[in-house]
Amino acid sequence: MDKRIATPLTPLIVPRAEHGISRKDISPNALRVLYKLREGGFQGYLVGGAVRDLLVGGHPKDFDVATDATPEQVRSLFRNCRLIGRRFRLAHVVFGREIIEVATFRANTDDGSGDRETEDGGRLLRDNVYGTIEDDAVRRDFTANALYYAIEDFSVRDYCGGYQDCQDRVLRLIGDPVERYREDPVRMLRAARLAAKLGFAIAPDAAAPIPELAPLLSAAPPARLFDECLKMFLAGHAESSFMLLENHGLLPALFPETAVALETNRSGALRAMVLQALRSTDERVAQDKPVTPAFLFAALLWPAYCRELAVMQKAGIDPLVAQQRAADRVTLHQAQRIALPRRFSQPMQEIWLLQPRFAQRVRKRVFRLLSHPRFRAAFDFLELRAGAAPELAADVAFWREAQAQAPEQLAERLDPKAPRRERDPDDLSPEGEGAAPGPKKRRRRRRKPGGGEGGGE
Incomplete structure (x- = not known):
């Protein structure tokens, strides 16, 4: 097992012979983008989840690229490119139904231009200050997501220790966990989701602040939380994701009324x-x-x-x-x-x-x-x-x-007038869960049109 240590100043470079990533497992369209960026005189790397998943034997569906080219420079290289986003400006290179997302290296500091903006609580509102690959690596969320696959020599570049963490199957935050969660509370959900998906353990220092900081999710945009739920529950690891939400105190922040109902359901049937x-x-x-x-x-x-x-x-x-x-x-x-x-x-x-x-x-x-x-x-x-x-x-x-x-x-x-079957009040029906049946009210019959003196009711 490779125990070399990576730092932003002295990255660990894992040559092709020492890792299992093959170009045949990478989207041909992502490779086209990487080669085109290189031909245009720019750096271009496969980055993030795709590199992580390929290293642990997974099959990524999305392939993201990081580059030193600005979004406008990327658009000038690709006719099939559109720019999106204000909070985080990105280039999307479109190949039919597949989109290759291209992000410019981000810096982790504010240069005074107003392109990086945070709230008083630390939540990141806008992040468009560009930097180097070293800057980009340290501002990513987890070490396993700060890995870069270089097309020129097919090596993996590791700036934060993510290569070793992938081997150890540990999900570790880059930087101070409390600060990183305050910067973006949805990272707590991402930690649970990725741990469930990859079978990784959340590092103790990354897990410890979650129960206390979970209420910060109430400030996250509801539409973003919906998207995160779809990723969490409709990607094949829903059960383990739910259990991690329970174990780390995130369920009440995401489904508050369900959490209360489960806590008060003594039988555990729900x-x-x-x-x-x-x-x-x-x-x-x-x-x-x-x-x-x-x-x-x-x-x-x-x-x-x-x-x-x-x-x-x-x-x-x-x-x-x-x-x-x-x-x-x-x-x-x-x-x-x-x-x-x-x-x-x-x-x-x-x-x-x-x-x-x-x-x-x-x-x-x-x-x-x-x-x-x-x-x-x-x-x-x-x-x-x-x-x-x-x-x-x-x-x-x-x-x-x-x-x-x-x-x-x-x-x-069937009997045309068979009585309704009586239910056990303790079953999992709307009338169950200990609910006392409410009083039944007789419905007034409507008269047929034309009946009565007024030609109606």
Whole structure:
């Protein structure tokens, strides 16, 4: 094992013969960018996650490039280039559906130009002061992300000890952890996500400040936290990511109402259901099956929904009103932390609100539920809940058979006026989780148009 030490002034240069990175594993388009920069008289390196993943035997999907060329100089070299960003100006070189992101080396100091701006708390607002590769390395977040692959000799350049950390499978911050987390609180989530993805341990000095600094995430843009959640939970390591969020005190900062609900659920059934949902998501990703944020968030926020619904039903609110109101409140409160788009929040709510209807056996309602556009997702969610609540097995069996039967056969099985099956109040249903059933109210029948003296109601 190589124990040479790298510093910004004396980088460790790992020759091609001593590392496992091969050009055949690098995107051809990234190689085109690297060669074109070199031909134009600029430095160009593959950098960050792609180098890290290739070193530990992974298969990166994104390939980023760092260079001493300014964004405008990069654009002058590539006709298929566009410049993006104000907080962090970047060049995107577009090859069909693939984008190679090209970043100019950043300095880690303020040159007085106003291109580097921070808040009083240390959070970085703007960072467009350019520097050298040495400057660029020390301002990156983790040592494993401060590795540079040079196209001219196929070596790996290490300025912060990241090569050894990759070998030791340790995630270590560059610089003072507290300062780096205050500079960008989302780094705490990145630490958990990367540790889960790579199977790395978070270095003790990087892990220690996280529980105390986790509330800083409340100042992060909700849209950015949504993107970070997708990376965390839809990339094949959702279960381990969730457990790391719990272990490092990050769950209350990201999903505050879910965290409270899990803490107060004495049976542990809700946590078991969430973990099973994340495990199933990981399995689908591994099998290249589609996964949707709507179903993911339905599972992550289900404990919060159950808790809110229980409170409303104990207050005597009509069950149907309570279900919709609880769904709206949980969605609204969570949106203040994570910007969940309506195209995902609406089907998420429909999945929740369809759950009580699986207890119904009236012929008309059974066929109506089977024809609902969200039936399949809601049934999958019922199966998920049944994994942690065996008493739901009868419902799962009924609806599985109902989907397989011809309509005529199913109709013969059903009583047109069959009573609703009573539920155990401790199951994982909207009526469960210890909620006392609310008072049932009789609905007024509407008269048919034309009835009565006034030609209406």
